[in-house]
Each structure stands twice: as C-alpha cells, then as structure tokens.
Amino acid sequence: MDSLWNELTLAFSRTSMFPFFDIAHYLVSVMALKHQPGAAAMAWKNPLSSWFTAMLHCFGGGILSCVLLAEPPLRFLANNTNILLASSIWYMIFFCPCDLVSQGYSFLPVQLLAAGMKEVTRTWKICTAPKTKIRKGNDKAEEFTFSGAGGSIITNFEQLVKGCWKPEADEWLKMSYPAKVTLLGSVIFTFQQTKHLAISRHNLMFLYTMFLVVTKITMMITETAVMPFACFEDTLNRILFGWQQQFSSCEKRSETKSSLNGTGSSTSKPIADASDKVQKKHTKKTE
Incomplete structure (x- = not known):
C-alpha cells in the first residue's frame, strides 16, 4: 500500500503543466479580467492595453519574482510558446464570434474543471521557486508567495496605472483567498525544505494540491466567499x-x-x- 501511494505521488509530482494545466490557468485568469467592468470595451478600443493587462494576470508571479531577484521584469516574454498560448486564449475570449468561449465557460462543470486545474499550477509555481531563491540567498517564503499569487498582487499595479486604484482594496491590507492560501503553502514548503517538516516533497505536493482543489471547488459550489x-x-x-x-x-x-x-x-x-x-x-x- 505504501509503495502504491509513493508511486502515485511521485507520478503526480512529475506531471507536466504544459499545455493543459497552463491553458486552464490562462483561461481562468483572462476570464477574471473580462468580468471586470469595462474590460470588454477596453479590448475593442485599445487591444494592446487589454493584451498587456491579460499578460500581467497570466504571468504576474514570474514578473514579481524577477523584480525581487533583480532580473528583467519582462523576462517572461522570452518563453515564446507560453506567450503565444496565453495570447491565443486572450484573443478567443475577447474576440471570438458570438462570444462562444465565454458562453462555454459559463457552464459550472467547465468552471470547476478549469479552477481545479489552475490550483494544481499554483502548487507547481510554489515548488519551482526554491532553486533560484537559494542561489540568491533571499527569503524563501517571500519568493514562494509571489510565485503562487502574483496575479492577485500585481493587480494593484495594474489599477494604479489605469488610475482606478482603491487603497481600501489593496492586497496587502485585505489579503484575498489566493494570497492567504499561497502564504500558507509557502510556509509549509519552506519548513519541508529546511528539514523542519518530516515529509517527502512529492507527498506534500500531492496533499497540498488536493487541499487547494477541494477547497476551491467547495467554495464555488456553495457560492460562498468564506475562507476555509x-x-x-x-x-x-x-x-x-x-x-x-x-x-x-x-x-x-x-x-x-x-x-x-x-x-x-x-x-x-x-x-x-x-x-x-x-x-x-x-x-x-x-x-
């Protein structure tokens, strides 16, 4: 039984996020952008601004991580495949004839599947941060948090540029669910990496991901914003x-x-x- 469990968690930890899980992440992020007031009109009036805002939502964690590591913040543009994939999803969501993509996304099973797959990518973003962070010698938990919840954090910068920033809704003053749950995962994975938590990395990845998926799906089904x-x-x-x-x-x-x-x-x-x-x-x- 233990060997079967280890094989399952190891296979899960080696799962590639490209392309299906990345597609789910881009889909949820861009749909959240479209649901903002005036986002659809902005896309028709100024497509370049809408595209850049969508890229901030899709690659916010990577941008903030580069800023903290004193690296070029637009380094994510070097990944041409992911940029083309995210741009294609942005184009289909905003400019698809008869708005078919948004209508298909309106079905609850589709939303649950996409949201669950997006939570899986959150774990992978948290776990891929340590290698670069150890070389730089900075705080590990801080890097984990920005990698896993960069979209919600970078939204403040986006609103500030647009001139519609609301201080009372700042992510640092009123943390959202993604920021809180990512901070929790950052602390847990930091303890595991420093050998203060006696559990293997692949087992922790599996358990933490299941917690994220079950919690997110439960919140969506019950239509409640109460944190777990x-x-x-x-x-x-x-x-x-x-x-x-x-x-x-x-x-x-x-x-x-x-x-x-x-x-x-x-x-x-x-x-x-x-x-x-x-x-x-x-x-x-x-x-």
Missing part, C-alpha cells in the same frame, strides 16, 4: 489580541461603575440638605 480557515484565524486572533479587548472592556465597566457611584453620592447630598432644611422650618413653626 476563517474559524482558525478568528480563534488565533482572539488568543493573541483578544485579551487586550477584554482588559479594555473591564476598564470601561469599572469607570462606568465609579462614575455612577460618584453621581449617586453627589445627588444624595442635596437630598440630605433639603431634608435638613425642611426639618428646621418645621421646628420653627412648632416653636
């Missing part, structure tokens, strides 16, 4: 930072009690003085 580890985040937040809120609430309660006691004592004095005056007047009348 939202409960864990809430619990950790209460453990690390909730005690300060409890102390502040206790202080507020004590302050309100003390203020109430102070006002009660101050109001009791005028009542006592008034009663003394009434008694004095009564005694004068009786005399």
